[in-house]
Amino acid sequence: MSIKCIVSCPISTYSGYGARSRDFVRALIENYPDWDIKILPQRWGNTRKGFLEDTNDTLFLPRLITNITYQPDVWMQITIPNEYQRVGKFNVGVTAGIETTVCHPTWIEGINRMDLTLASSNFTKDVFTGSNFEVKNKNTGQIEKNIKVEKPVEVLFEGLDTEVYKKLSSSEVDIDLSGVSEQFAFLCIGHWMQGGLGHDRKNIGYTIKAFLETFKNKANQPALILKTQQTTSSIIDRDEVLTKIDIIKRSVKGRLPNIYLLHGDLEDHEINQLYNHPKVKALVMLSKGEGFGRPMLEFAATGKPVIASNWSGHIDFLRPDFSALIPGELENVHSSAAVKDIILPEAQWYKPDDGVVGTTLRKVVKEYKVFLGRAKQQQSYVLNNFTFEHMKAKLKEHFTLHLPEFPKEIKLDLPKLNLPKLKKIG
Numbered sequence: 370m371s372i373k374c375i376v377s378c379p380i381s382t383y384s385g386y387g388a389r390s391r392d393f394v395r396a397l398i399e400n401y402p403d404w405d406i407k408i409l410p411q412r413w414g415n416t417r418k419g420f421l422e423d424t425n426d427t428l429f430l431p432r433l434i435t436n437i438t439y440q441p442d443v444w445m446q447i448t449i450p451n452e453y454q455r456v457g458k459f460n461v462g463v464t465a466g467i468e469t470t471v472c473h474p475t476w477i478e479g480i481n482r483m484d485l486t487l488a489s490s491n492f493t494k495d496v497f498t499g500s501n502f503e504v505k506n507k508n509t510g511q512i513e514k515n516i517k518v519e520k521p522v523e524v525l526f527e528g529l530d531t532e533v534y535k536k537l538s539s540s541e542v543d544i545d546l547s548g549v550s551e552q553f554a555f556l557c558i559g560h561w562m563q564g565g566l567g568h569d570r571k572n573i574g575y576t577i578k579a580f581l582e583t584f585k586n587k588a589n590q591p592a593l594i595l596k597t598q599q600t601t602s603s604i605i606d607r608d609e610v611l612t613k614i615d616i617i618k619r620s621v622k623g624r625l626p627n628i629y630l631l632h633g634d635l636e637d638h639e640i641n642q643l644y645n646h647p648k649v650k651a652l653v654m655l656s657k658g659e660g661f662g663r664p665m666l667e668f669a670a671t672g673k674p675v676i677a678s679n680w681s682g683h684i685d686f687l688r689p690d691f692s693a694l695i696p697g698e699l700e701n702v703h704s705s706a707a708v709k710d711i712i713l714p715e716a717q718w719y720k721p722d723d724g725v726v727g728t729t730l731r732k733v734v735k736e737y738k739v740f741l742g743r744a745k746q747q748q749s750y751v752l753n754n755f756t757f758e759h760m761k762a763k764l765k766e767h768f769t770l771h772l773p774e775f776p777k778e779i780k781l782d783l784p785k786l787n788l789p790k791l792k793k794i795g
């Protein structure tokens with residue numbers, strides 16, 4: 370009897386969770402070729418759907434289902450934990466998790482509905498397992514129960530697809546950046562989410578202002594290439610992003626360095642082309658918090674320097690001796706960035722040290738060969754520890770430890786009967 374498995378996930382969306390879903394399900398199929406694996410596709414916020422159809426995928430498309438008609442042996446959900454449901458005989462949640470110091474109690478309740486949760490980073494696991502919420506009686510004020518993690522939580526990092534994200538030679542790079550006149554450009558990539566200046570989760574606004582303040586009035590100014598959008602790849606969204614950039618530029622006095630906007634969706638190979646372009650010298654990601662931080666892992670595979678906040682999920686794979694990790698402190702989430710039940714106003718996340726940011730940006734330009742040498746070591750570390758194949762092996766390790774033995778179909782080998790020969794009477 371083949372083990373029946375259903376994975377509910379946003380596998381056909383153009384999102385980080387979509388990429389995570391495709392990697393995870395592929396690893397599952399390769400690890401367990403004898404399982405009957407089906408996929409129940411889901412949406413992911415407002416992100417565009419249709420990735421599988423656009424790429425004419427032959428691995429996942431035949432496995433898609435539109436509803437559940439039986440109880441699977443193994444049920445998996447790739448989403449945030451408050452959406453977890455028990456559907457199968459054994460239930461697994463997969464999540465990048467949290468970007469702050471505190472999650473909502475319903476996330477812990479969701480984890481406890483599952484038999485196993487796989488978190489993308491040690492940071493996420495630690496926030497979950499360290500959470501303890503007291504529920505008090507409204508009348509007496511006495512503690513009635515504690516909400517804390519009672520089910521296993523393991524770390525399953527998001528493995529690098531080395532077939533897509535890798536070092537390319539100059540002759541292999543054909544993405545057009547002829548509009549960028551500078552030969553030295555920093556790259557910043559990520560959605561520009563809600564929040565005032567210095568408070569959006571990816572810290573896009575802060576990064577823009579820090580770059581402008583650092584290099585204003587300087588000779589031989591570098592450029593900043595900003596690959597971002599807010600919610601969609603529409604012209605309206607692009608114009609809103611340009612307006613926000615202009616507001617920040619007008620707040621900085623002096624002769625300013627150039628900022629170039631790349632807006633809209635790029636395919637995976639195009640993103641790798643961007644990472645590898647000779648004009649793109651380093652990635653700068655000053656995030657307030659990351660459950661994992663896929664772009665930093667992908668960029669590290671090129672052997673170029675990564676400048677990042679020294680906190681949260683990406684610290685699992687960015688070594689402090691190989692990458693430029695910016696010190697800072699925790700601060701309360703600003704009300705403009707709070708999201709109901711997801712990013713809580715009582716939580717904290719990272720604020721990079723302003724002075725160190727500027728110093729580091731200048732040093733990367735001035736001492737680029739030094740940072741490039743360290744980046745080569747970071748590249749080696751990533752390729753030796755955080756690839757898709759390493760992730761696939763870790764997934765099997767976790768399942769070997771936690772999955773129960775399911776009933777197996779036993780073929781009956783009946784003995785051949787030697788029946789007596791009967792003669793017809795009459």
